[in-house]
Amino acid sequence: MLNQAFIDYGTYAEVRRLADGTEVVRQKATETEAPVILPPAPLPVSTEGAAPIGGEWTATPVGIVDVVTRTAQAAVEAKKTAELIRYQPITHREPILVPQITSVPKAAAISLNEIDEDQYIRFEQLGKALTSDYSDELRRTKITATRQGDTVTMDVETASDKIASTLALDIPLSSTRESLLRRVMSVKGVQYRPLEVGAAQRIVDRLISAMGDDAGAFLSAFGDRCGQRVAAEVTRALSDASRAQVTYEDEVALEPLIKIREARKERVSGHADGSFNKSNAFNGWDKNLYSHCWFDTLPEFKAANAIDAGRSVVVWARLHINDIPITWTADGRRYNPDFVVVEEVDGKRIGWLVETKADKDVDSSEVIEKRRAARKWANTVNSSPAVEMEWRYLLLSEQDVADALGSWEHMKGFGQ
Structure with missing residues (x-):
């Protein structure tokens, strides 16, 4: 026959002032003590068939209770709580x-400093592409004619020589550089702050360096179109850098x-x-x-x-x-x-x-x-x-x- 109890406790004391103004010393303790086997608890009064008649429960049993008693108790409780109200x-x-x-997702404030070293390569490539693209625009266009019987066919082709004297190439590189900086800083979302200006300067310098010795001449001749392409490339670079970045604003x-x-x-x-x-x-x-x-x-x-x-x-x-x-x-x-x-x-x-x-x-x-x-x-x-x-x-x-x-x-x- 089992006659055991499980006890677990810890105690400490504290002084507290009660609502009525008196001070008391409280012993704080956590303690559980319950016999392993309990006698069956009496069942509550019922007039609905299966549940036997008995007195009201005075406490919820703790420990091991026989299956029959527990099943009967569960049936009575189920009847009490069956109706959803x-x-x-x-x-x-x-x-x-x-x-x-509500935390509403907002687009993160973009920064040119999110464009890292790996992405600077795209501006170097753009600088080289600009000199190549606009070099073709400086070439002389030659008109050709071909006769086949009584039919003459006209066509155009790029001449091997270049036009140099008809273009204004006297705008200082420092001025065209400042123009490019303004175009970069005007990209939507870029805020005019010292750290952003510094990042824009690095981008523009990479681009100009990649254009080589003829950068001044090309920017003088095609500064506006170069600025448009640089701004478009900055927009794409920022989109790639901050695609997964959002902030949340509380509403x-x-x-x-x-x-x-x-x-x-x-x-x-x-x-x-x-x-x-x-x-x-x-x-x-x-x-x-x-x-x-x-x-x-x-x-x-x-x-x-x-x-x-x-x-x-x-x-x-x-x-x-x-x-x-x-x-x-x-x-x-x-x-x-x-x-x-x-x-x-x-x-x-x-x-x-x-x-x-x-x-x-x-x-x-x-x-x-x-x-x-x-x-x-x-x-x-x-x-x-x-x-x-x-x-x-x-x-x-x-x-x-x-x-x-x-x-x-x-x-x-x-x-x-």
């Missing part, structure tokens, strides 16, 4: 307008919290007695946006009671997935706090995002990162002209909730 916001409650932050918009809640929970009339069951949907709230709500933990349930009783609270709601998503990691992971609360203090509206955590988790790296992200969220929405009231973030440990003794005002003081 939908809950809409209460029409006479003040609506909650929640800020939603804030107010949206009413009107989502329908759905749950297969046993509906419980009231919540004031303080008894908590994760399987229950509680009603009887004075300021909740919805008639019923349910909770994952006892601290959440206690916090909700304190919020609902708060004198300054106007309206509040238990948050569900994607109600107010907050991005907290670089790869886009998001989370939702537990509550949104709107209060009014001295005529000023304040919005709160409230999160409850177990004492053992409140200082974990994940919770700290989420808190940092939530505070950034609050700073972002407070910076938006679309948001009229101030938003804050409140992190509560389970001990914070307990020491507040049901007071929303004191709970705000305990939070982080």
Whole structure:
């Protein structure tokens, strides 16, 4: 016969001031102790056939329970929660307008410095091509005639000699270089800043160097057309360099919290007695946006009671997935706090995002990162002209909730 218990605990002490002003020493401990084998628990009253009649459960059994008892318990619970119930916001409650932050992709600000050494080759090639292309334009055109019987056919061909005397070749290279620089800096998206001018100078110098000793003459004769081709090549180079680069700009918009809640929970009339069951949907709230709500933990349930009783609270709601998503990691992971609360203090509206955590988790790296992200969220929405009231973030440990003794005002003081 087994007669064992598993015990795991750790303790430390802290001094805390309670809501009534008294100071107490709290022994912080995490301890679990449960027998391996428990006697079968009595079953709840039922008048619907299969489930036997018995008394109400006083606690959820922990440990090993025989299959028959567990199956019967599961059947009773399934009947309680089988019906899917939908809950809409209460029409006479003040609506909650929640800020939603959307990260909109924007084209990254382009920079000539994104054109690297490998891409400078294209400007060297362009310089050589310009001298070749426009050398042909400097050649004399020769008209030829061919007779076949009584028919004479006229044609043109490029002469072997070049025209030199008809072109103006007296524009200084320094002037044509400055003209090319202006064309590069005029490319769409390039900002006139010293670092951008420096990058443009490197591009133009590479091009002129590749044109060789005749660069001055060619740019003097064909400066405008050379400038057009250089600008087009810079545009292509920037497009290739920044094709995958985007930035994200936050946009804030107010949206009413009107989502329908759905749950297969046993509906419980009231919540004031303080008894908590994760399987229950509680009603009887004075300021909740919805008639019923349910909770994952006892601290959440206690916090909700304190919020609902708060004198300054106007309206509040238990948050569900994607109600107010907050991005907290670089790869886009998001989370939702537990509550949104709107209060009014001295005529000023304040919005709160409230999160409850177990004492053992409140200082974990994940919770700290989420808190940092939530505070950034609050700073972002407070910076938006679309948001009229101030938003804050409140992190509560389970001990914070307990020491507040049901007071929303004191709970705000305990939070982080």
